[in-house]
Amino acid sequence: MEEVRGEPGYEEEGVFYNNQREGKWRRYTLMGDLMAVENYRWGFKDGMQQYYQMGELEHEESWRALDPKKKFDTIDVPDLFDPNKISKKVIKIDGYTQKHGIWKYYRPGTLSLIRTETYLFDSLYQPVAFRTDAVKDVPVEDTTKKLPAPKVVPKQVADFEKNNSKKKQIKVRDGKTGG
Secondary structure (H helix, E strand, O other): OOOEOOEOOEEEEEEEEOOEEEEEEEEEEOOOOEEEEEEEEOOEEOEEEEEEEOOEEEEEEEEEEOOOOOOEEEEEEEOOOOOOOEEEEEEEOOOOEEEOEEEEEEOOOOOOEEEEEEEEOOEEOOOOOOOHHHHHHOOOOOOOOOOOOOOOOOHHHHHHHHHOOOOOOOOOOOOOOOO
């Protein structure tokens, strides 16, 4: 790819399978310096992606490719309080590649870590910090004994609703537009 509208040009090498990128792809500057190492599956980013600037590792991304033939996927959902308990959940697939895993950003010129981000199915994941032995001390709320509070209605409102319950409902115009 030549330089276009101020964007630097680059060269890529990799394999196409069924007219889609598959496996490991490498991107180089026009001078021959490594810019990126990307992994593809079904034509979408999958797994660890590494991006370089001036030959130094700049950041790493983790992606998850989904089979474009599927409209739904099954995922494992860990329990927040019991690390040994995992349940299955069926989700609708909106996109076919998702941010999933740990993203790492490095200080230029060194491999010292600036920050990390963890993504879980395309959403930034911020886990609750707790010790597993502290879970026993967390009070569990007993919801079986609680009943909904009775609805307190004034006598006049109750009489009005009783007298008008069998009447045809009318639509009141309130000046709103649309559906």
